[in-house]
Amino acid sequence: MPAEPRTIAELSRALQARELTAETATERCLSAIVERNPSLNAFITVLADAARKQARLADIDIAAGLSRGPLHGVPVSLKDLIDLSGTATTAASRVRQGHMATRDAPIVTCLREAGAVLIGKTNLHEFALGTTNEDSAFGPARHPLDPSRSPGGSSGGSAASVLAGMAYASIGTDTGGSIRIPAAACGLVGLKPTLGEVPTDGLVPLSGTLDHVGPICRSVEDAQILYDVLRGTPAAQGTRPQAARGLRLGVLRGYFMAQLDPQVATGFENGCARLEEAGIELHDVAIPHAGDIAPIYLHIVLSEAAAYHARTLESRADDYTTNVRLRLEMGRYILAEDYVRALRGREVLMHEVDAALDSSDGLLLPSVPIPAHTIGVTSVRLGGSDEPVRNVTLRLTQLFNLTGHPAITVPCGSTSEGLPIGAQIVGYRSRTSALLEVARAIEPHLGLGSSR
Amino acid sequence: MTMRVWLENAVQDAERRGLSALQPLLEALARSTAALRTADWNVDAAGEIDESKGPNAR
Numbered sequence: 412m413p414a415e416p417r418t419i420a421e422l423s424r425a426l427q428a429r430e431l432t433a434e435t436a437t438e439r440c441l442s443a444i445v446e447r448n449p450s451l452n453a454f455i456t457v458l459a460d461a462a463r464k465q466a467r468l469a470d471i472d473i474a475a476g477l478s479r480g481p482l483h484g485v486p487v488s489l490k491d492l493i494d495l496s497g498t499a500t501t502a503a504s505r506v507r508q509g510h511m512a513t514r515d516a517p518i519v520t521c522l523r524e525a526g527a528v529l530i531g532k533t534n535l536h537e538f539a540l541g542t543t544n545e546d547s548a549f550g551p552a553r554h555p556l557d558p559s560r561s562p563g564g565s566s567g568g569s570a571a572s573v574l575a576g577m578a579y580a581s582i583g584t585d586t587g588g589s590i591r592i593p594a595a596a597c598g599l600v601g602l603k604p605t606l607g608e609v610p611t612d613g614l615v616p617l618s619g620t621l622d623h624v625g626p627i628c629r630s631v632e633d634a635q636i637l638y639d640v641l642r643g644t645p646a647a648q649g650t651r652p653q654a655a656r657g658l659r660l661g662v663l664r665g666y667f668m669a670q671l672d673p674q675v676a677t678g679f680e681n682g683c684a685r686l687e688e689a690g691i692e693l694h695d696v697a698i699p700h701a702g703d704i705a706p707i708y709l710h711i712v713l714s715e716a717a718a719y720h721a722r723t724l725e726s727r728a729d730d731y732t733t734n735v736r737l738r739l740e741m742g743r744y745i746l747a748e749d750y751v752r753a754l755r756g757r758e759v760l761m762h763e764v765d766a767a768l769d770s771s772d773g774l775l776l777p778s779v780p781i782p783a784h785t786i787g788v789t790s791v792r793l794g795g796s797d798e799p800v801r802n803v804t805l806r807l808t809q810l811f812n813l814t815g816h817p818a819i820t821v822p823c824g825s826t827s828e829g830l831p832i833g834a835q836i837v838g839y840r841s842r843t844s845a846l847l848e849v850a851r852a853i854e855p856h857l858g859l860g861s862s863r
Numbered sequence: 864m865t866m867r868v869w870l871e872n873a874v875q876d877a878e879r880r881g882l883s884a885l886q887p888l889l890e891a892l893a894r895s896t897a898a899l900r901t902a903d904w905n906v907d908a909a910g911e912i913d914e915s916k917g918p919n920a921r
Contacts, residue, residue, distance in 0.1 A: 700902070700904065702898075703898065703899070703902050703904075705895065706895040706896070706898045706899040706902075707899065709892070709895050710895070710896070710899060713892075733884075737882070737884060737885055737888055738888070740877070740882060740885055740888075741885065741888050741889065741892050744869075744873045744876075744877075744889060744892065745892070745896075746864070746869070746896075749896050749899055749900070752899050752900065752902075752905060753899060755904060755905070755906070756899065756902060756904060759904045
């Protein structure tokens with residue numbers, strides 16, 4: 412009997428070869444949800460009956476030779492700020508109580524047309540405004556490897572659902588790192604495409620000019636499949652990775668290495684050494700105004716979020732979790748002149764990332780400075796100072812939301828406690844497919860070993 | 864508006880609205896705004912712009 416498929420590509424091959432049915436794969440995911448969701452709190456809504464029906468229809472079509480591609484019959488979860496007709500889009504907030512989506516978001520239409528089995532909607536940091544998943548009206552999502560820890564956020568339930576075998580992939584959103592942070596914390600692949608490539612219509616926004624949509628999954632090949640589907644283009648199947656030898660990557664130093672957990676630093680440097688052994692040329696690069704990233708990001712994200720929430724902050728303030736309400740209120744005090752300054756700074760950073768990429772196949776840096784942290788911990792000691800967990804977790808990802816460059820996190824070993832470490836690869840704007848090719852080539856080399 | 868005046872006004876307004884818990888966040892925001900305002904890529908009406916640090920620089 413063949414091994415149980417772990418990736419979308421493996422499951423798709425098994426479904427096409429009739430070694431496994433979509434119904435069986437879906438039942439396995441539903442069993443994992445029954446067994447593990449009570450302790451992990453990854454799902455807000457489970458759509459068992461609808462998923463079973465979609466799986467049965469997929470089996471009928473595949474048996475009749477009517478395959479719709481590599482996502483046909485594959486169980487996928489959705490972050491619960493994506494509209495799915497006939498279900499509540501809670502955004503993990505009491506503010507959304509009573510909501511019912513009357514139509515699918517365009518990305519859900521694309522998933523349905525590709526034959527995905529939509530298994531449920533996952534927990535998140537309330538309104539995606541946070542990186543730990545701890546502030547949710549439904550309680551925190553927990554890490555499948557250690558439920559006392561956070562799976563990261565804001566798409567924490569999405570990453571937990573994939574790691575725990577409750578879905579083969581999940582669709583998340585990323586405004587400052589909310590796909591890449593939980594994917595890295597859970598040892599998964601998370602893709603933030605180029606800004607604007609995947610439509611955000613039908614999604615609850617956090618920050619209109621920074622929001623991105625993308626997949627969390629187990630391999631770069633799976634990310635390629637989902638990226639194609641989310642853009643409404645036919646998903647390629649069975650393509651071979653390009654050679655790693657001869658690739659040139661710029662390693663971001665300075666600011667990006669200044670505040671790292673020692674095990675993350677070691678794990679990342681070990682990954683770099685393995686890439687060089689594989690014939691990849693690494694060279695150091697810098698972003699001259701990296702020190703301005705956090706202020707620029709803060710002024711844009713909070714201003715835009717405050718504008719969206721202004722009415723409900725007046726009328727339903729007590730329905731927000733305390734931390735999220737206070738952060739949104741911060742945004743209401745930002746002056747227009749400072750928002751405009753931040754927009755200018757954003758342009759400066761965009762050109763500096765373009766310059767850092769010059770003559771390279773991509774940029775390389777760690778994904779998150781710390782491994783999955785214990786729930787309830789609000790600060791960590793890094794580089795000789797105590798830093799808020801929120802600031803630390805955003806530190807290496809938020810730049811590429813500002814600049815719009817595509818970025819992907821890939822597993823890069825683990826700590827002595829077995830907690831995953833991620834490496835981030837960044838590509839040229841509007842060339843996400845090329846980034847995915849590079850990531851696929853280096854994925855097997857980065858993922859070997861651990862910092863132990 | 865200077866950062867000092869802005870912070871005084873913001874804290875006073877937050878207290879009036881029953882949001883005294885906002886004070887440490889507003890102080891953090893003030894530090895962040897001060898950093899934003901002193902960044903060397905800012906332009907001003909005096910016209911003293913260093914083009915090498917503008918958005919079109921490589």
